[in-house]
Amino acid sequence: MKRKINQKINSYFKKKKYSKLVRLFAKKSTQSLDLDTSCFFATQAYILSLECNNSLSEQLFIYLKKNNREE
Numbered sequence: 001m002k003r004k005i006n007q008k009i010n011s012y013f014k015k016k017k018y019s020k021l022v023r024l025f026a027k028k029s030t031q032s033l034d035l036d037t038s039c040f041f042a043t044q045a046y047i048l049s050l051e052c053n054n055s056l057s058e059q060l061f062i063y064l065k066k067n068n069r070e071e
Helices: 002-015 018-031 035-051 057-066
Strands: none
Touching: 002 018, 018 035, 018 057, 035 057
16 A cells, blocks of 8 residues: 555656645545654645645644644
């Protein structure tokens, strides 16, 4: 399963489909049971969302702030 996700990530980066990456990372953050892993994926999604003006940036910021990952 990890390999499939990595292939998707690589493909989206190569094709510059950043909005799809944001959604993929955001989805992975909600699926993780571990807070550190969840926040890692949320951080990746948040950074990319800012880069490509994705509408999820505000929601991701709120999540990261709630979990003391953003000030």
